[in-house]
Amino acid sequence: MCRLFAITSKDPLSPMVAIEALDVMREGHDGSGVGLFLRDLGGPFDDMKDAPILSGIFTEKGIRRLDGFMMEIGFMTKYKLSIKIPKTPPPGVPKRDIYLIRAYEYPEEWEDLTSDEKYSRLMNMRLELRKMGEEKKDMIVFSFWPDVIMIKEIGDPLSVARHLGLDRKDLMARVVMAQGRQNTNYAINLYACHPFFLEGFSTMTNGENTAFIPIKEYLISRDFHGYTGYQSDSEIFTHILHYTLTKLGLDIQTYKHIITPLQDKSIEAHPNGNFLKHLKHSCRRLIIDGPNCVIGSLPDHSLFMVQDRKKLRPGVVGGRPGMFAFSSEVCGLDAVIPDRDKSKDFQPMHLDTAIVGPDRQEVSICRQTEPLPLLR
Template sequence: MCRLFALTSRDPISPMRAIDALNVMKEGHDGSGVGLCLRGLGGRFEEELDGCPILSGIFTESGLRRLEQYTMDHGFKSQYSILYTPETEPPAGTPVRGTYAAIAYKVPKGWNSLSKKKQGAKLVQMRLDLKKMGEEDGDIMVFSFWPDTIMIKEVGDPLEIGEFLQLDANKNIYARRILAQGRQNTNYAINLYACHPFFIEGVASMTNGENTAFIPIKEYLQSRNITGYTGYQSDSEVFTHIAHYTTKRLGLDIRAYKHVLTPLSDLELADHPDREFLATIKRSCRKLIIDGPNCVIGTLDDGSMFMVQDRKKLRPGIVGGKDGIYGFSSEVCGLDAAIPDRDRSKDFQPMHLDTVIVGPDCKEISTCSQKDQLPRQL
């Protein structure tokens, strides 16, 4: 089983704060791996490189050379990079890799004249190209290529990996939004691309659970002809793509996400104020309906963070915090470790109809039920 922990903060904080919370929940995960998504970056990424796409991944020496040639051929010029090649032996069970990298690029001439949609599709395609380039020899592993985003994935105990990579030492990777998951893909062969969180065009999510409707959902998403709806080494990656599809392609508020994942029954819809609209969503997106149990934590391009449960409600989840910082956790002990001085009476554990949201201002917890009327812009 996985354990999830996420932080959303008004000011950049160390990713080790989230990893420490995972460590407190260690009895609930097997310590086989860690995945991190860092957004709302501080340091130089915020002060000097705002808007520059950042490539994050793991590379051998030959992989870095091929990466440099590829990006140059596409008109991208490196502006700033964090390159970390460990000189010590990795923790037990962690392979010897090469260089862990986050590289910010100056975009080519004419880039800013492209629409945001075209820019996004090009960045996603470049990520997929580089991933394919590295598949045969394992010299290139790319987890994200997007502005204000760094992703880190590795096999091994989360706390040991965090210390091994010295994640507390470099304030340029401190972030306002941190998603952290503790567990590798132990159902099948270990593959870093199968490690949560998953990311596409500003939308990231991670899941604790099992998605038995994976195959029909994957096939439906692949049929949409959207760049990036591919790969799927994990059944949980579809949750990220459904959130992306809901918000970026259908143009809906994240409060409609639950209506796509787990629509209300016809009886429940009968007296709903948005019954006609929700019936249309239910009918048109029926192939995206999930089967659980699942708890999903994610973050959006606007800096919002959210949590939802499916109808089985068999995976734990709790949200709590104080003005300026909030945590989303699989267990209350993780929340206690990260934000011990919060008012615990204001913690919220979502049930099967609920969506929990904390906005980028980190002022308060907002909740909504599928029984509520949807926002007017829908």
């Protein structure tokens, strides 16, 4: 199994907070990899919320190709975070040339574009760079998006973090998601490492989804360029989330009804039964098969956790106003927020969606048996 930890805080935190929580839970993951997702950034990035940030791993040749590509389009570097790494990596960690975190100025020609148009172009650029990197094996591109940084690597999470010096003051965020362990169903590939990201949405999962193939085929048939990749069966959780909120125009509560719909008898008794019946029928190919615990982040900086019906992967939410965490195990919470009221810790069951909004004041619990706010 994997281990997950996510935290949302009113004050920027070092990603080492999440890494150390993973280390406390090390008996639940094999130390073969780590993925980090940072958003609502602090430090030098706090004053450039609209600047797209490119995150990835590059060879020297890859950097030269990247620079040529970006200059041709008109992107100029606004700020870069230089990660100087020791020549000899820890055991199990590959030797790399450059871990890149670079913020850009938009080209002048983009000034009159709407936000949606800019975001669509950024997504397509990320996919093009990824394709370029896969062809030459000189670029691994994780994200290209405003106010977002992603770091992924093979190896023990704590060893990787120390190797990269992730305790630096210029790498801080108010939302941090971290997963320990690589994908277990495919060959080791950093694109198969959680968390996953698409146009402001990110998820990570502990579990497996045996309904992966029909879900992947359905998403690909939607004719949206971003529904691609799929080195991991868990990437579909991010894409279903994106599809639910951006293509169907629904909300996070409805996301749970799509991936794990109620049984027919429960739908008949539901206040929004007719809607849910049609939703279950039209989105039946997006129903997952677990066990899965999913933690995700929304564009408004909300964090959420859901479980599938099997409820065979652990998950708990707790904290205090201004700081809440989502963890695979209680010991992860204890390590990071020991001064919380532990009686208020909540372990979501298969009908629950636990949400901490951008105000970071409380944990809201939405149950699938309740009326949908969107339809009130």
